[in-house]
Amino acid sequence: MGKTLVEKIWDAHVVKSQEGFPDILYIDTHLIHEVTSPQAFDGLRKRGIPVFRPNQTVATADHNVPTLNQHLPIQEELSRYQVDMLTKNTKEFGVELYGLGHPYQGIVHVIGPELGITQPGKTMVCGDSHTSTHGAFGAIAFGIGTSQVEQVFATQCLLLQKPKTMKIEVNGELAKGVGAKDIVLYIISKTTAAGGTGYFVEFAGSAIRSLSMEGRMTVCNMSIEMGARGGLIAPDQTTFDYVQGREFAPKGEAWDKAVDYWKTLYSDEDAQFDAVLQFDAADIQPMITYGTNPGMGIGISDAIPATAAQPESEQPSYEKALNYMGFQDNQKLIGHPVDYVFIGSCTNSRIEDLRTVASFVKGKKKADNVEVWIVPGSKQVEAQAKEEGIDKIFEEAGFILREPGCSACLGMNEDKIPAGKYCISTSNRNFEGRQGPNARTMLASPLTAAAAAVAGKIVDVREVV
Numbered sequence: 312m313g314k315t316l317v318e319k320i321w322d323a324h325v326v327k328s329q330e331g332f333p334d335i336l337y338i339d340t341h342l343i344h345e346v347t348s349p350q351a352f353d354g355l356r357k358r359g360i361p362v363f364r365p366n367q368t369v370a371t372a373d374h375n376v377p378t379l380n381q382h383l384p385i386q387e388e389l390s391r392y393q394v395d396m397l398t399k400n401t402k403e404f405g406v407e408l409y410g411l412g413h414p415y416q417g418i419v420h421v422i423g424p425e426l427g428i429t430q431p432g433k434t435m436v437c438g439d440s441h442t443s444t445h446g447a448f449g450a451i452a453f454g455i456g457t458s459q460v461e462q463v464f465a466t467q468c469l470l471l472q473k474p475k476t477m478k479i480e481v482n483g484e485l486a487k488g489v490g491a492k493d494i495v496l497y498i499i500s501k502t503t504a505a506g507g508t509g510y511f512v513e514f515a516g517s518a519i520r521s522l523s524m525e526g527r528m529t530v531c532n533m534s535i536e537m538g539a540r541g542g543l544i545a546p547d548q549t550t551f552d553y554v555q556g557r558e559f560a561p562k563g564e565a566w567d568k569a570v571d572y573w574k575t576l577y578s579d580e581d582a583q584f585d586a587v588l589q590f591d592a593a594d595i596q597p598m599i600t601y602g603t604n605p606g607m608g609i610g611i612s613d614a615i616p617a618t619a620a621q622p623e624s625e626q627p628s629y630e631k632a633l634n635y636m637g638f639q640d641n642q643k644l645i646g647h648p649v650d651y652v653f654i655g656s657c658t659n660s661r662i663e664d665l666r667t668v669a670s671f672v673k674g675k676k677k678a679d680n681v682e683v684w685i686v687p688g689s690k691q692v693e694a695q696a697k698e699e700g701i702d703k704i705f706e707e708a709g710f711i712l713r714e715p716g717c718s719a720c721l722g723m724n725e726d727k728i729p730a731g732k733y734c735i736s737t738s739n740r741n742f743e744g745r746q747g748p749n750a751r752t753m754l755a756s757p758l759t760a761a762a763a764a765v766a767g768k769i770v771d772v773r774e775v776v
């Protein structure tokens with residue numbers, strides 16, 4: 312019987328497998344950031360052991376960093392402490408750090424791919440749930456907890472049960488104004504935020520194949536928002552073209568050898584998945600969320616589903632979510648005013664996202680009632696945007712181009728959305744308080760966010776592009 316892509320990569324990394332026990336899986340790349348690494352470093356220190364493979368470990372500061380005046384000392388005390396600890400720990404344990412001020416600094420899931428660290432066939436982990444992003448290259452990439460971070464530091468391995476696999480196929484052509492973010496928000500609205508629990512999801516089908524690497528990263532990034540362990544897409548020419556020539560990509564003969572191997576990384580025709588879902592790209596509208604988990608999404612012209620239509624056991628939490636958001640049953644969101652627009656996060660802060668926004672807003676101005684924050688995913692994205700004059704377009708539109716970091720994706724730094732305010736956000740989570748206490752988040756694509764910034768309210772991008 313053939314193998315799935317996950318099985319092929321998994322089997323190539325098993326150090327030891329024994330009936331009745333978890334597998335010992337070798338980890339090629341360990342990414343770390345300031346939030347989930349301090350206790351793991353402490354653990355090593357207590358045991359008097361080093362980081363086993365420091366050259367396969369890469370650190371960056373992203374969650375706690377300010378996104379204005381990064382050259383100045385960090386104001387928030389806890390944030391400063393976290394970032395200082397990372398500097399100290401990486402120095403002590405000999406791990407490369409792309410910290411504040413470094414030209415490679417950025418959100419961990421943005422810098423891995425852009426530096427060519429993320430490659431097909433690898434196993435990659437990080438103490439961060441959105442590590443699934445790297446699966447877009449045909450890698451097994453997943454988030455781990457702090458105790459596992461310590462395990463990987465110490466051994467470059469993890470003890471793991473082989474995961475179940477799900478295939479999600481999206482076939483057909485996307486309508487104008489509909490992109491990768493809409494695909495994934497649509498999928499999660501159908502599966503619910505728990506529909507992928509326990510699975511590694513392989514995304515396939517013509518609509519997925521036609522996506523750029525940036526788009527594929529957006530989809531895999533949010534695979535965990537349907538509860539999945541991770542998401543991945545078989546590598547193809549689009550993948551190889553993206554990786555080639557990047558800083559840490561193989562070069563010369565090693566490149567040819569790598570591509571020969573990468574071309575074997577796909578699910579065999581007769582591979583068995585534990586579950587298969589199919590969607591039609593033509594059914595997907597620009598999406599927006601109305602609730603407090605990413606599964607609570609609707610097509611932009613649809614109405615918010617009624618509480619009574621929900622399973623009885625879920626009605627109280629559904630009602631609570633609508634109350635939190637200040638929305639009602641059957642309400643339509645088009646025309647609803649917006650206070651903040653946040654374009655950023657590891658879901659949508661890559662150069663392609665910024666280009667999409669810039670080409671839409673060129674020559675337009677933001678509405679007076681909105682504040683617009685654009686936060687590039689990395690120093691390299693920021694530099695590229697400036698090189699292309701995208702920063703000028705934003706400035707003329709009244710948008711602020713900030714410096715790289717997680718920013719208002721989560722209120723762990725200085726960038727918070729004030730209580731009660733509505734924010735259209737290109738990030739991946741709309742949980743209560745996620746962007747600041749009592750802030751109201753509506754997840755959408757960069758294009759829908761840009762259109763809202765100009766109109767000052769929610770609009771259907773199909774009518775304006």
Ligand SMILES: CC(C)[C@H](C(=O)O)[C@@H](O)C(=O)O
Pocket residue numbers: 346347374438439440441454721
């Ligand atoms: C802080 C970190 C552990 C967390 C995660 O794992 O995802 C964060 O990145 C998030 O998006 O909520």
Ligand code: SF4
Pocket residue numbers: 373374418419420439441656657658716717720721738739
């Ligand atoms: S940008 Fe948001 S989702 Fe991504 S790693 Fe940072 S906090 Fe997590």
